[in-house]
Amino acid sequence: MLSKRIIPCLDVRNRKVTKGVRFQNNIELGDPVEMAVAYSDGGCDELVFYDITASAERRPIDIEMVAEVARVIHIPFAVGGGIETLDDMHRVLLAGAEKVSVNSLAVTNPELIAEGARAFGSQCIVLGMDPVRTADPLFPSGYEITIRGFRERTGIDALEWALRAEDLGVGEIVVNSVDADGTRDGFEINLTSMISGSVGIPVVASGGAGTPQHLIDVFTRGQADAAIIASMIHTGEYTIRQIKDELAAAGVAIRRKW
Amino acid sequence: MIAIIDYDAGNLTSVRLALEYIGAPCEITRVAAKIDAADRVIFPGVGAAEAAMANINAFGLLEPIRRIVASGRPFLGICLGSQIILDHSEEGDVDCIGLVPGTVKRFAPSDRMCKIPQMGWNTVEIKRPHPLFDGIEDSSEFYFVHSFYCAPSSEAHIAGETEYAGVRFASAVGRGNLFAVQFHPERSGRIGLRMLENFSRWDGRC
Numbered sequence: 517m518l519s520k521r522i523i524p525c526l527d528v529r530n531r532k533v534t535k536g537v538r539f540q541n542n543i544e545l546g547d548p549v550e551m552a553v554a555y556s557d558g559g560c561d562e563l564v565f566y567d568i569t570a571s572a573e574r575r576p577i578d579i580e581m582v583a584e585v586a587r588v589i590h591i592p593f594a595v596g597g598g599i600e601t602l603d604d605m606h607r608v609l610l611a612g613a614e615k616v617s618v619n620s621l622a623v624t625n626p627e628l629i630a631e632g633a634r635a636f637g638s639q640c641i642v643l644g645m646d647p648v649r650t651a652d653p654l655f656p657s658g659y660e661i662t663i664r665g666f667r668e669r670t671g672i673d674a675l676e677w678a679l680r681a682e683d684l685g686v687g688e689i690v691v692n693s694v695d696a697d698g699t700r701d702g703f704e705i706n707l708t709s710m711i712s713g714s715v716g717i718p719v720v721a722s723g724g725a726g727t728p729q730h731l732i733d734v735f736t737r738g739q740a741d742a743a744i745i746a747s748m749i750h751t752g753e754y755t756i757r758q759i760k761d762e763l764a765a766a767g768v769a770i771r772r773k774w
Numbered sequence: 775m776i777a778i779i780d781y782d783a784g785n786l787t788s789v790r791l792a793l794e795y796i797g798a799p800c801e802i803t804r805v806a807a808k809i810d811a812a813d814r815v816i817f818p819g820v821g822a823a824e825a826a827m828a829n830i831n832a833f834g835l836l837e838p839i840r841r842i843v844a845s846g847r848p849f850l851g852i853c854l855g856s857q858i859i860l861d862h863s864e865e866g867d868v869d870c871i872g873l874v875p876g877t878v879k880r881f882a883p884s885d886r887m888c889k890i891p892q893m894g895w896n897t898v899e900i901k902r903p904h905p906l907f908d909g910i911e912d913s914s915e916f917y918f919v920h921s922f923y924c925a926p927s928s929e930a931h932i933a934g935e936t937e938y939a940g941v942r943f944a945s946a947v948g949r950g951n952l953f954a955v956q957f958h959p960e961r962s963g964r965i966g967l968r969m970l971e972n973f974s975r976w977d978g979r980c
Binding site: 517518519520521556561562586587588590591592609610611612614636637638639640687688712713716717718719739741742771773774 | 784785787791794820821889890891892893895896897911914917918937958960961963967
């Protein structure tokens with residue numbers, strides 16, 4: 517049976533992994549390459565790196581870091597941040613990343629993901645989306661897409677965007693709840709299950725992971741195919757093995773030998 | 775030297791990096807003379823079968839591929855490279871290389887929650903011992919990304935099986951000096967690296 521994937525997220529700023537709540541109060545956690553090796557050896561199923569300042573500083577992603585990671589780990593990893601052109605995607609993939617993740621830029625330039633999927637294959641184009649809860653009836657799903665680190669609202673309905681992205685050819689969607697991000701209070705289950713139940717491609721839940729039970733919930737009720745975790749392992753509170761043992765005990769299909 | 779055949783079907787960096795990591799000399803190439811001179815060949819690839827076959831023909835790679843397989847030297851197909859060694863693919867309804875009898879079929883899940891592509895780690899049940907499975911436990915998990923799967927005509931060519939979308943498909947295919955896997959050993963952690971090490975030492979016999 518296909519296992520659910522656990523994906524540690526490494527937010528990178530100036531070659532250091534950082535973690536903040538809602539993009540604020542970032543603290544430094546360590547070296548991205550060393551952390552990638554530790555998590556890969558520790559049993560994660562995939563990794564994702566976001567160069568969180570590349571986009572704001574209007575500079576290309578740290579390709580040297582991507583190449584270094586690719587030399588030392590041999591599981592899939594995705595890279596996002598500062599991807600503006602097909603050329604940017606190509607460089608990241610050539611450096612050895614399995615997937616490239618596009619977020620704000622896909623909203624302002626949807627053709628970018630369509631072109632990326634045609635040029636490199638759907639399987640390596642990931643759409644990241646940051647939906648925020650809203651009561652505004654303009655948004656039938658109850659969620660509006662935000663961009664630029666939650667700072668700007670777009671007027672686009674989250675579900676509508678997910679379906680459009682699937683049509684444009686993305687291979688996977690990361691649904692990062694703005695409301696749950698960094699809270700460690702659990703994933704936004706309804707949002708995840710609504711999107712995962714509506715598209716035919718894999719959906720990765722993101723934002724809110726704090727305990728193994730949160731992961732059990734998002735893989736069962738939330739219908740997620742994969743989930744992103746950060747603080748709960750960055751702080752050392754849990755190991756990936758502990759989390760996977762609990763998931764297995766709850767009957768969730770998970771990879772337990774690596 | 776391991777030749778990694780480059781026919782513009784996806785990114786070959788991770789295959790090269792995995793081989794470098796295990797200390798196996800390799801070169802990414804589409805030059806027939808280099809493929810002819812290689813001790814063994816990896817035939818990788820992602821993307822669509824139709825475009826891949828068009829490239830193989832355009833780059834004149836069909837004969838070098840046939841020659842290396844006929845010569846008895848070890849040959850490893852990965853992902854799309856494991857599919858287009860069969861006779862025919864449903865993807866684009868295209869005739870393929872025909873090194874192993876069979877066809878490539880599309881997953882057609884009845885359950886909408888069964889996502890296509892299959893993306894992630896799944897178990898490989900070993901159907902028969904093979905030098906490439908040395909040191910690898912039965913039902914180990916490997917990393918998959920694919921929407922189509924191999925259906926060899928002969929049971930004898932199925933080396934490993936995996937279940938997804940309601941079908942048990944051949945995730946590892948073996949025929950003499952040819953071995954082919956639907957999953958990505960180069961992205962399957964320590965167990966995948968072990969398979970690549972096995973390949974780098976394999977004499978092509980089984």
